Amino acid sequence: MTIRVVAVSAGLRPTSATRRLADLLLRACEEQLRRRPEQRQQHLSEHRAGDDDVRTAVVELAPVAHAALDRLMTGAPSAELDAALGQLGGADALVVVTPTYNGSFSGLLKLVLDVADRTRLRHTPAIVAGTGGSLRHTSVPDLAVRPLLTALRLHVAPTSVFAAPPDWQEDGSPTPALADRAAEAAAQLLALVEVDRGCAVDRGAAPAAPAGSTSRERVTPLTAYGRAGSARPPATVSGRTPRSSRSRPR
Ligand SMILES: Cc1cc2nc3c(=O)[nH]c(=O)nc-3n(C[C@H](O)[C@H](O)[C@H](O)COP(=O)(O)O)c2cc1C
Numbered sequence: 001m002t003i004r005v006v007a008v009s010a011g012l013r014p015t016s017a018t019r020r021l022a023d024l025l026l027r028a029c030e031e032q033l034r035r036r037p038e039q040r041q042q043h044l045s046e047h048r049a050g051d052d053d054v055r056t057a058v059v060e061l062a063p064v065a066h067a068a069l070d071r072l073m074t075g076a077p078s079a080e081l082d083a084a085l086g087q088l089g090g091a092d093a094l095v096v097v098t099p100t101y102n103g104s105f106s107g108l109l110k111l112v113l114d115v116a117d118r119t120r121l122r123h124t125p126a127i128v129a130g131t132g133g134s135l136r137h138t139s140v141p142d143l144a145v146r147p148l149l150t151a152l153r154l155h156v157a158p159t160s161v162f163a164a165p166p167d168w169q170e171d172g173s174p175t176p177a178l179a180d181r182a183a184e185a186a187a188q189l190l191a192l193v194e195v196d197r198g199c200a201v202d203r204g205a206a207p208a209a210p211a212g213s214t215s216r217e218r219v220t221p222l223t224a225y226g227r228a229g230s231a232r233p234p235a236t237v238s239g240r241t242p243r244s245s246r247s248r249p250r
Pocket residue numbers: 010011012013015016017018019099100101102103104131132133134135136137
């Protein structure tokens with residue numbers, strides 16, 4: 001089965017530090033998927049195990065900035081913006097990377113998310129990541145981007161990633177610490193994708209909803225959640241909609 005991981009880069013230039021971090025995280029996802037066959041076999045039901053591959057893409061937000069503002073203010077149509085939003089909504093997992101501007105995410109990221117279709121983003125597994133001019137704002141992904149994505153009901157991986165100039169080596173490769181963190185976040189993202197698909201598969205076996213609750217509040221037990229190379233106790237996720245039941249273009 002193909003896992004589509006889409007990185008959203010809110011940098012202003014294709015050669016930006018933000019794009020570089022987005023590329024690193026996508027490569028980390030590809031590497032994690034190659035490394036994890038036994039773990040996937042262990043956690044996934046038979047028809048999902050073994051054949052997964054990952055397809056990655058980067059959506060640069062800068063080229064659709066004007067269209068997004070027009071959409072927000074007047075509802076103006078834009079095929080380019082729709083294509084970008086379609087890629088976000090059709091992803092199995094998102095890597096959201098923003099430059100730090102004045103101690104927070106960029107206005108461009110917020111603008112595009114404000115015009116995105118919330119129902120298609122809901123429950124999408126995601127990594128939060130950010131770049132900055134120094135290490136002063138390393139908490140921006142956790143303190144600013146995470147609440148933003150949580151408000152949109154994305155499933156955000158516990159590990160966030162922040163990169164400033166000291167996190168890159170002279171040849172442009174990440175420091176070992178940054179590479180490790182990217183690998184950890186990628187492993188968590190793929191585990192969340194497995195949970196997401198497990199919810200769809202295991203739905204029939206879910207316990208009956210408590211009296212008075214709606215179908216969205218049903219609690220589904222899950223067993224696939226963990227860091228690379230370490231199984232964790234079974235996790236429980238409540239109130240989610242299997243992505244397989246959401247309409248999106250393939
Ligand atoms: C308007 C503006 C505000 C910024 N504010 C911060 C900040 O508060 N903290 C920080 O660490 N870097 C800040 N920076 C630096 C950028 O976050 C940093 O250079 C980032 O890596 C740029 O990403 P890019 O190369 O993708 O554009 C700011 C840059 C600009 C242009």
